[in-house]
Amino acid sequence: MNRDSKLSGVLHVLLHMAEQEGPVTSEALARMMRTNPVVIRRVMAGLRDQGYVRSERGHGGGWSLARDLSTLTLLDIYRGIGSPSLFAIGHRHEAPGCAVEQAVNEALDQRLQEAETLLLDSFGTVTLAQLSASFHRRLAAHPEWNSASTAHHPDTKHTPSGDRHEH
Amino acid sequence: MNRDSKLSGVLHVLLHMAEQEGPVTSEALARMMRTNPVVIRRVMAGLRDQGYVRSERGHGGGWSLARDLSTLTLLDIYRGIGSPSLFAIGHRHEAPGCAVEQAVNEALDQRLQEAETLLLDSFGTVTLAQLSASFHRRLAAHPEWNSASTAHHPDTKHTPSGDRHEH
DNA sequence: ATTCATGTAACTTCATATGTTACAATTCGG
DNA sequence: CCGAATTGTAACATATGAAGTTACATGAAT
Numbered sequence: 021m022n023r024d025s026k027l028s029g030v031l032h033v034l035l036h037m038a039e040q041e042g043p044v045t046s047e048a049l050a051r052m053m054r055t056n057p058v059v060i061r062r063v064m065a066g067l068r069d070q071g072y073v074r075s076e077r078g079h080g081g082g083w084s085l086a087r088d089l090s091t092l093t094l095l096d097i098y099r100g101i102g103s104p105s106l107f108a109i110g111h112r113h114e115a116p117g118c119a120v121e122q123a124v125n126e127a128l129d130q131r132l133q134e135a136e137t138l139l140l141d142s143f144g145t146v147t148l149a150q151l152s153a154s155f156h157r158r159l160a161a162h163p164e165w166n167s168a169s170t171a172h173h174p175d176t177k178h179t180p181s182g183d184r185h186e187h
Numbered sequence: 188m189n190r191d192s193k194l195s196g197v198l199h200v201l202l203h204m205a206e207q208e209g210p211v212t213s214e215a216l217a218r219m220m221r222t223n224p225v226v227i228r229r230v231m232a233g234l235r236d237q238g239y240v241r242s243e244r245g246h247g248g249g250w251s252l253a254r255d256l257s258t259l260t261l262l263d264i265y266r267g268i269g270s271p272s273l274f275a276i277g278h279r280h281e282a283p284g285c286a287v288e289q290a291v292n293e294a295l296d297q298r299l300q301e302a303e304t305l306l307l308d309s310f311g312t313v314t315l316a317q318l319s320a321s322f323h324r325r326l327a328a329h330p331e332w333n334s335a336s337t338a339h340h341p342d343t344k345h346t347p348s349g350d351r352h353e354h
Numbered sequence: 355a356t357t358c359a360t361g362t363a364a365c366t367t368c369a370t371a372t373g374t375t376a377c378a379a380t381t382c383g384g
Numbered sequence: 385c386c387g388a389a390t391t392g393t394a395a396c397a398t399a400t401g402a403a404g405t406t407a408c409a410t411g412a413a414t
Contacts, residue, residue, distance in 0.1 A: 025276070025278060025279035026276070026402095027276050027295070028276075028277070028278040028279050028288075028292065029279055031291045031295075032285075032291050035287045035290070035291065043359095046359080046360070052282070052285075053279075053281060054281045054282070055403080055404075056404050057360090058362085058405070059403065059404065061361070062361095065362090075359090075360060075361090076359080076411095076412080077358090077359055077360045077361085077410075077411045078357090078358065078359050078360075078412025078413060079358045079359065079412055080359080080412080080413060081358075081359045081360065081411090081412070081413090083360095094294070094295075104276065105275050106274060106275055106276060107273060107274060107275055108271065108272050108274055108275045109193070109194050110192055110195070111192060112192035112195050112196055112199070114220060114221045115221070119326050119329070120199055120202045120203055121195075122325055123202070123321040123322040127261070127313055127317075127318055127321065128194070128195055128261075131261075131306060131310065134306075134309065135305060135309070138301075138302060138305060139298060139302040143298065146294055150294070151290050151291060154290040154294070155286050155287050155290040158286035158289055159286050165285075210390095212389085212390065212391090213391070214390090222372080223372080223374065224390095225373075225392095225393085226373065228391065228392070228393085229393090232391095232393090242390095242391060243380095243381080244381060244392085245380050245382055245388095245390050245391075246380095246381055246383070246389045246390065247381075247382060247383090247389075248380085248381070248382090248389075249391085250391090
């Protein structure tokens with residue numbers, strides 16, 4: 021992957037967690053994200069330390085949301101994963117004493133800073149509850165995608181233990 | 188370098204070229220940018236194809252500006268280097284059929300798209316002539332940085348194997 | 355006690371941006 | 385015409401960092 025998809029991956033995971041009754045294991049989440057359980061743990065650990073999710077060890081353990089989706093914004097999650105740098109372009113610092121470089125960096129940084137502020141502000145206006153609503157609207161429109169736990173890897177083998185689901 | 192500094196590097200080079208009478212060799216530019224002449228040629232080739240700079244081969248050759256700085260904006264140069272992706276974050280496309288992923292991607296893409304538009308618009312308002320003026324203001328304020336062609340690498344030798352090749 | 359989880363360090367793999375080498379083609383100055 | 389200087393470009397090498405993997409310790413449920 022050429023671009024950091026951590027943010028979207030984490031959002032994906034969190035929305036899936038919101039659909040589940042109990043805790044979801046790293047392995048289940050990893051299957052959804054087509055990645056490795058350890059990768060899941062690594063990134064979720066940061067979110068847990070900031071109080072967004074809970075983890076439980078041992079039998080029956082896994083990950084669950086610690087806060088309501090309506091109290092979480094994209095900005096929270098962005099910060100939760102460590103505020104990775106937003107831009108793929110930046111400035112160089114090869115010749116700090118060069119007046120040309122200073123002029124270029126000032127102009128660029130100014131614009132990037134403005135854009136960053138606007139983008140993060142807009143992240144702050146989107147709650148995960150809104151994303152979840154959008155997800156449920158999609159489901160309603162396409163009943164054949166019947167659940168959050170399907171549609172990820174239609175062909176993979178067994179569904180180990182599967183849904184700790186529904187009464 | 189963790190972030191793509193192509194844009195700032197190219198701007199740096201162009202402003203330096205503007206200060207020179209005749210063509211500037213790739214090697215001279217490479218020294219300024221602390222990089223390799225071939226890297227300079229690679230990126231400048233694109234700008235040349237789009238009419239922003241000229242190249243001349245052979246003895247006495249090198250690179251020169253094809254247009255006045257006042258007719259060039261940051262946006263032109265950004266496009267000139269191939270419109271590299273602006274953002275370090277993006278979305279994933281691991282599970283195209285998953286409604287959660289669609290909801291996440293839609294929200295993210297929407298905001299990123301807005302931010303991109305704003306940023307590029309702002310790039311369009313900055314001419315290289317403005318950058319050059321900023322550069323000259325700095326020089327005036329710090330006469331000890333007496334010229335565009337100094338202050339880059341007062342001592343270090345970038346070319347690994349001594350100077351100049353023989354034929 | 356056994357099994358199922360997370361926690362985490364250490365290592366491997368992979369992608370890719372950047373740098374380097376090599377040489378052909380071109381241009382200029384004698 | 386000769387030789388030095390320069391770009392053009394393909395091919396290869398290196399470095400970096402993100403992602404993935406292995407291994408094993410720790411903790412919890414039954």
